Amino acid sequence: MSPMSRKEVFxxxxxQEKEDLAEWTEELKNAQSKKAVKLYSxxxxxxxxxxEQRMISSGEEAATVSF
Numbered sequence: 001m002s003p004m005s006r007k008e009v010f011x012x013x014x015x016q017e018k019e020d021l022a023e024w025t026e027e028l029k030n031a032q033s034k035k036a037v038k039l040y041s042x043x044x045x046x047x048x049x050x051x052e053q054r055m056i057s058s059g060e061e062a063a064t065v066s067f
Contacts, residue, residue: 024047
């Protein structure tokens, strides 16, 4: 299966998760320390894991997500 587009990934997020992802992505872009990079990349990975679980539980084939 081909990687999902960002829009397709966004379709699996609720409004709060969309806000969190936007905030964490911005924080990651501006991170000045390894600790900050680890924190925000970890939060984003956790959210992507939730998306994968939603897809699996809804009966959809698991997809590769690339950013």
